[in-house]
Amino acid sequence: MARATRGIRRVLFVAALSLSAFAVAIVVLADDARLGCVTDAQRDPAYQARLLGQIEIERTEYEIAVTRDGQPVSGAKVCASVAMVGMEAMGVSDTAEETAPGIYKVAVVLEMSGGWRGSILITETGKPPVSVPLKFDVG
Amino acid sequence: MCSSSPFEVSVPEPDGDGPAPTSPAIRTGGAESGPAPSDVVVTTCLRKVYPGGRVAVEELNLSVRRGEIFGLLGPNGAGKSTTVGMLTTRVIPTSGTAVVNGIDVRAYPARAKQAIGVVSQANTLDQGLNVWENLYFHGRYFGLGDRAARSAADELLERFRLADRKASEVEDLSGGMARRLMVARALLHRPAVIFLDEPTAGLDPQSRIALWEVLVELQGEGQTVLLTTHRMEEADEHCDRLAIMDHGRILAVDTPQGLKASLGSGAAVTARAEERLDELAAYLSRAAGVTEVRVIDGDVRFNLPAAHGAMQWVLAAAQAGGFRLTDLSVSDDTLETVFVNLTGQDLRE
Amino acid sequence: MTAAVGPTDRPELGTQDHPLPPPDRTARSSPGASWAAFRAMLLRDFTILDKRLPQFVAGTVMQPLMLVFVLTYLFPKIGQAIGGGGGASRFSSLLMAGIVAQTIIFVGIFTVGTEMVRELGITGEMEDRLLAPTSVSLVAVEKIVSGGLQALFSAMVVFPIGAFVPSTPVYLDVQPVVLLTLTPLACLNAAALGLTMGSRFSPGTASYLFGVVALPLSFLGAIFYTWPSLTPVPALKYALLANPLVYVSEGFRAALVPSEPHLSLAVVYPAMIVSAVVFTVLGVRGLKQRVVT
Numbered sequence: 001m002a003r004a005t006r007g008i009r010r011v012l013f014v015a016a017l018s019l020s021a022f023a024v025a026i027v028v029l030a031d032d033a034r035l036g037c038v039t040d041a042q043r044d045p046a047y048q049a050r051l052l053g054q055i056e057i058e059r060t061e062y063e064i065a066v067t068r069d070g071q072p073v074s075g076a077k078v079c080a081s082v083a084m085v086g087m088e089a090m091g092v093s094d095t096a097e098e099t100a101p102g103i104y105k106v107a108v109v110l111e112m113s114g115g116w117r118g119s120i121l122i123t124e125t126g127k128p129p130v131s132v133p134l135k136f137d138v139g
Numbered sequence: 140m141c142s143s144s145p146f147e148v149s150v151p152e153p154d155g156d157g158p159a160p161t162s163p164a165i166r167t168g169g170a171e172s173g174p175a176p177s178d179v180v181v182t183t184c185l186r187k188v189y190p191g192g193r194v195a196v197e198e199l200n201l202s203v204r205r206g207e208i209f210g211l212l213g214p215n216g217a218g219k220s221t222t223v224g225m226l227t228t229r230v231i232p233t234s235g236t237a238v239v240n241g242i243d244v245r246a247y248p249a250r251a252k253q254a255i256g257v258v259s260q261a262n263t264l265d266q267g268l269n270v271w272e273n274l275y276f277h278g279r280y281f282g283l284g285d286r287a288a289r290s291a292a293d294e295l296l297e298r299f300r301l302a303d304r305k306a307s308e309v310e311d312l313s314g315g316m317a318r319r320l321m322v323a324r325a326l327l328h329r330p331a332v333i334f335l336d337e338p339t340a341g342l343d344p345q346s347r348i349a350l351w352e353v354l355v356e357l358q359g360e361g362q363t364v365l366l367t368t369h370r371m372e373e374a375d376e377h378c379d380r381l382a383i384m385d386h387g388r389i390l391a392v393d394t395p396q397g398l399k400a401s402l403g404s405g406a407a408v409t410a411r412a413e414e415r416l417d418e419l420a421a422y423l424s425r426a427a428g429v430t431e432v433r434v435i436d437g438d439v440r441f442n443l444p445a446a447h448g449a450m451q452w453v454l455a456a457a458q459a460g461g462f463r464l465t466d467l468s469v470s471d472d473t474l475e476t477v478f479v480n481l482t483g484q485d486l487r488e
Numbered sequence: 489m490t491a492a493v494g495p496t497d498r499p500e501l502g503t504q505d506h507p508l509p510p511p512d513r514t515a516r517s518s519p520g521a522s523w524a525a526f527r528a529m530l531l532r533d534f535t536i537l538d539k540r541l542p543q544f545v546a547g548t549v550m551q552p553l554m555l556v557f558v559l560t561y562l563f564p565k566i567g568q569a570i571g572g573g574g575g576a577s578r579f580s581s582l583l584m585a586g587i588v589a590q591t592i593i594f595v596g597i598f599t600v601g602t603e604m605v606r607e608l609g610i611t612g613e614m615e616d617r618l619l620a621p622t623s624v625s626l627v628a629v630e631k632i633v634s635g636g637l638q639a640l641f642s643a644m645v646v647f648p649i650g651a652f653v654p655s656t657p658v659y660l661d662v663q664p665v666v667l668l669t670l671t672p673l674a675c676l677n678a679a680a681l682g683l684t685m686g687s688r689f690s691p692g693t694a695s696y697l698f699g700v701v702a703l704p705l706s707f708l709g710a711i712f713y714t715w716p717s718l719t720p721v722p723a724l725k726y727a728l729l730a731n732p733l734v735y736v737s738e739g740f741r742a743a744l745v746p747s748e749p750h751l752s753l754a755v756v757y758p759a760m761i762v763s764a765v766v767f768t769v770l771g772v773r774g775l776k777q778r779v780v781t
Binding site for chain 3 (some may be wrong): 189224227228229230231247248249250252253255257259261262263264265266267268272273276277279280281282324
């Protein structure tokens with residue numbers, strides 16, 4: 001029997017399959033993390049953020065210790081955004097992942113020695129984003 | 140200025156028939172008295188000039204009666220395909236009107252296409268679909284629902300004896316079968332008229348015969364058919380009426396018998412001589428019964444009332460006049476004669 | 489007729505069983521007929537697609553898969569730096585938008601373009617559809633819709649690839665409204681572009697065009713980088729505003745990673761609407777010129 005309207009059965013099946021794959025993917029990919037950390041956020045002196053370990057050119061990732069009122073902040077969305085002093089347009093930023101309570105790891109390469117400036121953006125669930133300024137030198 | 144009154148045809152006297160359609164088989168030559176309301180295809184002063192100035196069709200007045208097989212006969216380049224193109228919305232006329240089944244083709248092409256079925260000279264079957272699907276989708280394009288399209292497709296496959304090939308890819312069909320499928324496809328939406336452009340071109344003799352059987356049978360059921368051809372024998376045998384076209388104009392319209400009776404008189408003679416052709420032509424034309432004398436391509440051509448004894452007569456006459464003929468041929472009363480007489484030249488194959 | 493030994497090609501016609509009904513002379517109303525024809529043509533396109541489904545899926549998936557695999561799985565794994573100092577994760581997220589855009593444009597142009605070149609070429613296969621009781625314009629529009637739907641499918645497929653292939657996390661801040669309005673617009677653009685290229689150029693030229701135009705369109709389409717980041721090369725930056733893919737890429741960045749600097753939606757939407765209209769008109773006219781003399 002020749003395939004007529006039945007002839008698009010496979011197309012419909014594949015279309016349905018890809019639609020569901022798309023939906024699943026969107027859910028997996030969706031994340032409220034703000035890339036680039038470019039939002040204006042208030043400063044809140046209760047929050048502190050500190051880069052752990054040596055800051056040097058060869059390092060590809062850094063750990064940030066985030067605290068509020070001295071206590072580690074866990075489960076927040078954290079991202080770091082830094083640039084060389086005077087070259088703000090060529091800054092780097094990325095989202096950090098929590099590896100230990102209050103410790104967030106971010107993949108960032110600081111390519112040149114000199115003075116760097118930036119901020120750590122911290123968003124705890126249910127709270128507005130908070131920005132903690134950062135300033136350091138790369139040896 | 141184009142006159143919409145029909146072209147001149149010299150016919151002895153009009154029948155009492157007038158334009159009313161009668162059984163095609165007994166139609167004899169009658170005066171062309173203009174289109175009747177029941178005519179399926181009517182063109183008025185139809186004209187096509189291509190960019191660059193080439194006039195393909197000029198002042199065409201045509202009418203095709205319901206239920207007849209109408210032939211457009213003429214050599215390549217006569218304008219037949221262009222005419223069909225204008226009737227089937229593929230070519231836009233420069234001026235004039237074309238009406239099919241009461242619908243102005245220029246003004247309402249989409250509606251006109253409902254009434255038109257087309258079988259082109261080239262194979263225009265859908266290569267991505269198989270035989271059955273070509274018919275099925277044609278039905279769907281024309282508004283048939285799924286079920287109606289399926290049954291129409293099955294029915295036509297049966298009828299045209301293609302049922303055993305229903306799942307074949309169209310590339311695998313022979314020329315004759317492909318043409319048959321195209322005819323089936325063109326008929327599927329029951330158009331008022333089907334147009335066939337050189338339907339037997341490229342077919343072997345058996346397929347040609349088979350195709351004509353189909354067309355005659357369709358006509359028997361009341362289908363109107365308009366076709367173009369340059370094959371005189373086929374046109375002569377099967378067409379109810381013919382229009383002879385050349386250089387974009389219709390030269391004559393009548394039944395094959397009518398055309399032969401009025402314009403092809405008796406035998407066509409071609410005599411060749413090495414010298415003094417014009418003298419020979421003048422000499423022969425003085426004889427009674429010699430008509431349509433011309434000198435073409437080193438031949439003297441003319442007509443005689445009958446083919447019987449013609450050769451002896453010409454030889455004797457030429458000898459008596461002191462002419463030496465190098466070649467002589469006499470052809471019977473055929474459409475070819477009609478064509479040659481009308482145009483003054485051979486049918487260019 | 490004597491019984492001759494003839495080929496099986498000749499049908500014996502026994503019309504008593506299958507008489508042809510009398511001609512149907514009612515001229516159906518045009519809009520109804522056009523809608524029926526449109527649906528039938530779509531059905532025909534998808535029936536043919538169904539027959540070639542494996543090839544289509546493989547071909548559609550291959551390019552985004554390769555790009556995503558190499559750039560967002562392999563490179564970070566082997567420590568190959570890319571995306572400047574922005575970090576692999578950020579680059580991957582930006583890239584997603586670019587790849588969705590590029591896939592749509594590619595599939596739209598290629599499916600419609602190559603079909604047009606083929607069908608208008610030697611085969612004359614379009615004839616049956618051109619003789620359907622509707623306008624030639626509708627046939628052209630159907631091609632755009634059909635190609636657009638195929639481009640849509642290809643866009644959907646990119647997301648699962650982006651979700652599961654990269655080795656660094658990809659974060660998308662999906663803006664549903666932007667995504668749902670932008671995607672059809674992009675698909676339409678792609679298909680209209682394909683129709684224009686396929687109908688206005690002879691087969692030889694068109695094939696050449698697809699080759700020569702497709703590559704620069706992609707690489708200079710803001711796929712691997714954002715348009716605003718081109719500030720160090722201002723001449724190129726503004727020249728690229730002529731590339732439709734740039735608008736689509738930046739538009740998808742707005743839809744997926746809105747916090748990143750990107751070409752403003754206030755520019756993207758009008759540009760895409762205008763380009764869709766322009767190419768649709770050009771393509772429809774191109775088809776008409778090719779099939780009606």
